[in-house]
Every structure is written in C-alpha cells, then in structure tokens.
Amino acid sequence: MASSIFITMLFISSIFLPKILADNSFIDEACSSTFEYFDRDICLQILRSDPQISSATTLRDFSIHIIQSAIANATSTQAYVLKAMQSSSMSGDHTTAKALEVCSHSYPAALVSLKSALNEIVLINEYMTASYDLLIASTDDIVHCRDAVKAARVSDAVVLTGVRVLPIYGLSAYQIVDRLSAESRSPPPPPPGGLPPSPSPSSSSNV
Numbered sequence: 001m002a003s004s005i006f007i008t009m010l011f012i013s014s015i016f017l018p019k020i021l022a023d024n025s026f027i028d029e030a031c032s033s034t035f036e037y038f039d040r041d042i043c044l045q046i047l048r049s050d051p052q053i054s055s056a057t058t059l060r061d062f063s064i065h066i067i068q069s070a071i072a073n074a075t076s077t078q079a080y081v082l083k084a085m086q087s088s089s090m091s092g093d094h095t096t097a098k099a100l101e102v103c104s105h106s107y108p109a110a111l112v113s114l115k116s117a118l119n120e121i122v123l124i125n126e127y128m129t130a131s132y133d134l135l136i137a138s139t140d141d142i143v144h145c146r147d148a149v150k151a152a153r154v155s156d157a158v159v160l161t162g163v164r165v166l167p168i169y170g171l172s173a174y175q176i177v178d179r180l181s182a183e184s185r186s187p188p189p190p191p192p193g194g195l196p197p198s199p200s201p202s203s204s205s206n207v
C-alpha cells in the first residue's frame, strides 16, 4: 500500500514538478562549456549537489543561485587564503606565501565581477553585461592565482579546490546567462491567440 502511494506520488511529481527536477536539463546545459580548464564532471557534481541550484525552476533563478554559490565559495576561499598566506610566511615558506599573495588579489577582483553579474541580473535583467562579467571572473580575474599556485607547487587542498571551482561556477553560469542574453535580444513571441488578423486578398475578391 505504502509503495503504491509512493509510486503515485512519483507519477504526480513527474507531471507537475518543473522540468529541471525531472531531468536536470539546465544542469547539463550549464556544464557544457568548452573552455579550457573546464571540468564537466566536477561541474555536474557541484551543481547537482547544491539543493538551491538543482531545485531552481527558471533559468534566471538557476543562474542567480550558481552565482550566489560562486560568491560564497570565493569569499570563504579568500578568507582562507589570507590566513594561509600569513602562516606560510611565518613558517618561512616564502614561495607559497608569494603565490598566495597573488591569489589574495585575484579573489577580490573575481568577487567584484561576480557581484556585478549578480546585480545586473537581479536588479536590471542586463544579461549581456552579466555574461561578460562572468567570463572575466572565470578567466582574467583568476588566471594569475592559478598560474602562481601552479608555479609554486602549492599543495594546500582548500586553495587548489578554490582556484579550480571558481571558473566552473563562473563558466556554468555564463552558459545560462549567455542564453538568457540571446533570448532577451530576439523578437518577442506573437501575442496569445496568434498574430492579429490581416486583410486577406481572397475575402475582398469574393465581394
């Protein structure tokens, strides 16, 4: 009995739940970036495991939640980078400290871009500028940190994960916001009920 109720509920939810919960198609699209350094599997893992992201019902909300998670992640990573920078310079590991110093400049820059993108979407629906900011956050803003960490062979897992996931968040949001941008530029759909009636040549010839 209980199982048939469960099956009925499953059936009902497959009809009424928004598309995303049924097949995760937003997430597949978001993780389809072809940028260098973009890891599709990690992207799928991160977006699927975030309940706010994976339960979004519109593309706009979906992109907003990705950017909010990106900001939260980059903010915590930056706080960690500052502490790790201090402790590595205190312990005499100047190579690591120098690399982390580079990162301590990259993260605030990336955060400015991510927050701009968020505001552009939330406040003014300006998707084109937002997509540009997401791109900058994922490339120019973070590239020096990634290069510095690699060159100094930094092994700190939090730092390595942080620098790896920032472009995954940024570029996955970019995929979606870029689509919203294209959709907002295309002509609006015809009004409900179809096009307004136009004078028909055949009806006038019948008079």
Ligand SMILES: *[C@@H]1O[C@H](CO)[C@@H](O)[C@H](O)[C@H]1NC(C)=O
Pocket (backbone or CB within 6 Å): 046, 072, 073, 076, 077, 080, 158, 161, 162, 165
């Ligand atoms: C950033 O996100 C990744 C992926 O979800 C996670 O593994 C990592 O712990 C996060 N970093 C911080 C500092 O919250």
